[in-house]
Amino acid sequence: MTLLPTLLNRRQSLALLATPALLPQRAAAAPGPALVIGQVAPLSGVLASTGQQMVLGGKICFDAVNAAGGIHGASIRHEVRDDGYKVEDTVRLTRELLARPEPVALFGFAGTANIGKLLQDGVLATGGAPLIAPYTGGEPLRTPFNPWIFHVRAGYADEAEHLVQQLSTIGVERVAVMYQDDGFGQAGLVGVREALARRGRKPIAAAPYERNTEQVESAVQAIKAADAQAVIMVAINRPAAAFIKRYRELGGGAQLYNISVINPAEIVRLAGLQNARGLGIAQVVPYPYRPMLPVVREYQRLLKAHAPQAEVNYTSFEQFLGAKVLVEGLRRAGPQPTRARVLKALESLQEWDLGGMTVSYSDANRIGSRMVEITMIGSSGRLVR
Secondary structure (H helix, E strand, O other): OOOOOOOOOOOOOOOHHHHHHOOOOOOOOOOOOEEEEEEEEOOOOOOOOHHHHHHHHHHHHHHHHOOOOEEOEHHHHHHEOOOOOOOHHHHHHHHHHHHOEEEEEEOOOOOHHHHHHHOOOOOHHHHHOOOOOEEEOOHHHHHOOOOOOEEEEOOOOHHHHHHHHHHHHHOOOOOOEEEEEOOOHHHHHHHHHHHHHHOOOOOOOEEEOOOOOOOOHHHHHHHHHHOEEEEEEOOOOHHHHHHHHHHHHHHOOEEEEOOOOOOOHHHHHHHHHHHHOEEEEEEEOOOOOOOOOOHHHHHHHHHHHOOOOOOOOHHHHHHHHHHHHHHHHHHHOOOOOOOHHHHHHHHOOOOOEEEEEEEEOOOOOEEEEOOEEEEOOOOOOEEEE
C-alpha cells in the first residue's frame, strides 16, 4: 500500500489529509524493502495550497510505481514534513531526515531562501543526498555550481528574460517590479533588472513586500505612482492576489505578470475574476490542461486514478515531472541504492525524454530544462495560451 507519509506528527498528518485530493488511494506496494524519499514542503502558512499540490504531484507518481511493483522489488515510501515556508523549520526538518540512514534522496522542497540556507549551512553536503525538483528558480541555487540540487525547471532569470523579451517586442518600455523581500524575490528582481539592462533600460519602480505577509499596500502605492505600463511580480499566491486586487481597485491599468510559482485558481479566488483576468503567468513546464503530449496524458490518467477529486494544476504537474526524474534515477541506481549511487545515476540522464519534455544533466550540469512560455488568465478564469 502507499505510505503517505509515515513519520508525520499528528498536526502535520491532519494538515495533509484535510485536503480531499491528498487522501491516499490504496494501491498494492511491492514487497521487500522500502526506498525512502524525504520531502519538506509548506503545508501550512501562506504557501499551503502550493505545498499541497507539490506533495500531490509526487504522490501520484510514487503510487503508480508502487502499484506496478516498485523499483527492483522495493516500494517507494514518501515521507513528508511541513515547514510552513519557514527557513528555520526547513533546516531543522531536513537535518532530521538526513540524520537517518533510510532516505536515499530528497524531493520537491520550496523556497529560494529555505533551500539557500541548506546550502549555506552545509546541510545537503553533510547529508550527501541529492535534492530533486525544488520548486524554485532562484539563481543562487544554480550559480555557483553545487552538485546536490537537480533542477527540473528553468530559473527565474530565464523567466524574466522571456517576459522582458515579450514586453520589448510589443513596445512596452516602462516596467515596474513588485517582489518578495527575501532570496526568492531578490533572485527574480535581479533577473528582471539584468534582462532590462540588456536592452538599455531599468525598472521604473521596484517595490518589495515582507515575506510571509500579505502587506502589499506600500508596493501598490509605489507602483501606481510610477505609472508603469507593465508590472512583473515576483510573488506567491496570497500577496500576489492582494496586490492585484488593490492595484486594480485603485485604477491601476498596467499589464500584470507573475513568475511561475503561483496557482491561477487561487489568484482568481482571492483577487476576483474581474481583477485577475488578463494576468500573464510565466510557465516552465508544458501546458497540462490538454492531453497533447504523452507525459500530460500520463499525468491526467494517474491524477484521476490516485486522486480523483483533484484538478489538473501546473504545480502538481511540475512535481509529477520531478518525481518521474527521481524514479528514473532510482531505477538506474540499481538494487539497494545509496545516496551517492542515486546522485551518479541522475547525472546519467542526458537528453532524457519524459514524454514531450526533455531534461538533461551531467557531472557539470544540474539545470535540466530552460523551457519558458507565457499563459494568461482568460475571461472564464482558466489559463489560456
